[in-house]
Amino acid sequence: MLTLTRKVGESIRIGEEIEIVVKEIRRNQVRIGIVAPRDVPIYREEVYEAIQEEQGDDEEP
Numbered sequence: 356m357l358t359l360t361r362k363v364g365e366s367i368r369i370g371e372e373i374e375i376v377v378k379e380i381r382r383n384q385v386r387i388g389i390v391a392p393r394d395v396p397i398y399r400e401e402v403y404e405a406i407q408e409e410q411g412d413d414e415e416p
Contacts, residue, residue: 361377362377363377363378363379363380364376364377365377372391372392372395373389373390373391373395374389374390374391375387375388375389375390376388376389376390
């Protein structure tokens, strides 16, 4: 895992098409903005896990 330190307004690039921007830091929460092509799915971790579980349930006999 790569760990980076960023301040509000600073960003991180993933490849040429994805940018993650630190929008706000409050207490123990960080708000981020994500700029990516529309065809790139973006999920919160808990939503992604729920989707994976649901798809796994569909595949069982």
